[in-house]
Amino acid sequence: MPATIVLKPGKDQSPRRRHPWVFSGAIARLQGEAKEGDAVRVQAANGDLLGTGHFSPGGSIAVRLFDFGTEAQLPSPAFWEEKLRNAYQLRQRLDLATGTGTTDVYRLTHGEGDGLPGLIIDVYGDTAVIQAHSPGMYFARHEIAAALQAVIGSGLRAIYDKSAETVPTQAVPDAQNGYLFGQSSGHEHLVTENGHQFAVDWETGQKTGFFIDQRDNRELLARYSPGRRVLNTFCYTGGFSVYALQAGAELVHSVDASKKAIELTERNAQLSGHAERHAAYAQDVQHFFKNPVSEQPYDLIVLDPPAYAKHLSARHNALMGYKRLNLAG
DSSP states (O other), X not given: OOOEEEXXXXXXXXXHTTOOEEEGGGEEEEESOOOTTOEEEEEOTTSOEEXXXXXXXXXXXXXXXXXXXXXXXXXXXXXXXXXXXXXXXXXXXXXXXXXXSSOOEEEEEEGGGGTOTTEEEEEETTEEEEEEOSHHHHHTHHHHHHHHHHHHGGGOOEEEEOOTTTSOTTTOTTOOOEXXXXXXXXXXXXXXXXXXXXXXXXXXXXXXXXXXXXXXXXXXXXXXXXXXXXXXXXXXXXXXXXXXXXXXOSEEEEEESOHHHHHHHHHHHHHHTOGGGEEEEEXXXXXXXXXXXXXXXXXXXXXXXXXXXXXXXXXXXHHHHXXXXXXXX
């Protein structure tokens, strides 16, 4: 029997409105025993069942709810399959998972947005890459992988778990990346986004291998790129660079401090068929701004730095960092 979290009087309005987070300060008591990542029931002070979710006793967010109401379910093979099927069918209706050939890269689940807090699943052609951001989702990764196979079927040949970088280390100190289903040969995998081909490395690259959430911004940049001089800073895989090249930019310069990122960007520029209008530089961006390679100004600059602050305590230093970056440019 799963444990039950009983909330303090007046603390039930948030889950009744289907907010997926239950904060530790809202909890009156724990009935039963539950450890990190366990599925628990959440109950109002008057006894109403409010939902079910994963328990995290050490954090400010004590429960991440994945189902709501008096009929809320606990995880089971049927539960995971229903959740993933709903997400998959939504992407199909949005023409993101059609298999038409123009795009085979999309985000299948986006945490709370799909009723699966702590779970990211990105699809790259016939491979799904999972990232668990909570212990509960990490512990359920094998059940989630089985449900993925049931939902996508023969279109899925491999599932890679890349949670070691995202699951809280204090809760899961021994998390390791690896294939949960199938295998893949080599680190380079070719995928297609809006007809543009990209080499993606989900095993050793950042995030799940590609910044899928920037698709619309890449399209926007392409609209302004014809005949323009474009600078793409913090370029990573060179997604913005490829869109600008394909759109007819006069030249594109890509800058990233990571040599590996620059190598991947150069590879993607070659795949675009317009590498002769592209140059890449493995340099610190601020150094590049202070020591430009061309006297001619750029018409368009993509400035998308990594997060300088992941906690409130780092806010001041982050603001100074962003200020220095903009002044350098």
